[in-house]
Amino acid sequence: DTEVTQTPKHLVMGMTNKKSLKCEQHMGHRAMYWYKQKAKKPPELMFVYSYEKLSINESVPSRFSPECPNSSLLNLHLHALQPEDSALYLCASSRTDSSYGYTFGSGTRLTVV
Amino acid sequence: AQSVTQLGSHVSVSEGALVLLRCNYSSSVPPYLFWYVQYPNQGLQLLLKYTSAATLVKGINGFEAEFKKSETSFHLTKPSAHMSDAAEYFCAVRGNYGGSQGNLIFGKGTKLSVKP
DSSP states (O other): OOOEEEEOSEEEEOTTOEEEEEEEEOSOOOEEEEEEEOTTSOOEEEEEEETTEEEEEOSOOTTEEEEEEETTEEEEEEESOOGGGOEEEEEEEEOSSGGGOOEEOOOEEEEEO | OOEEEEEOSEEEEETTSOEEEEEEEEOSSOOOEEEEEEOTTSOEEEEEEEOSSOSEEEOGGGOEEEEEGGGTEEEEEESSOOGGGOEEEEEEEEOOTTTTTOOEEEOOOEEEEEEO
């Protein structure tokens, strides 16, 4: 299995809703990442997990809450989002030596209404 | 700090023509460099990577890139464009957060259009 699977593919949520994005990989990668990508822009790093521990938080607002329950799963919990949070959310994984490159999922297209 | 600059936000070529997408990097240490492709409404797919082995790197779908330290460049080429190559292309360098784990620092991207 050489894929990163993200669910759901599309999500529409209101500003008072709570929802979660899910990411799964079975490549034995011990580093996992959340990126946010706005239209016509490059991806921007949000969080990095290494060996299931949060190692990097790029000053992301607390309405985004990551969780890594085990070495294969990565969640992003969403609460009280704003319309400007609408974007493509990409999950990626890599070996802990990321010089081998990242494997990206196909993303969750999030719309906040 | 590491960074990459992609020259040209939009490149248009005819089918069968040479594809050349430009990327220059800035790095205080020997860089790890990557090219990714993104099709509409999809994630990013790794085309190729440079990790200080061979300077000419061959990737998937007929793409290759040459690392030139003297020019701090890592341009992506393909001899003959196909319609299916139309996509957004991102050059990236591994940053130095977290040591070898790193993070990817992306250029702004180049949209490749292929005319029939």
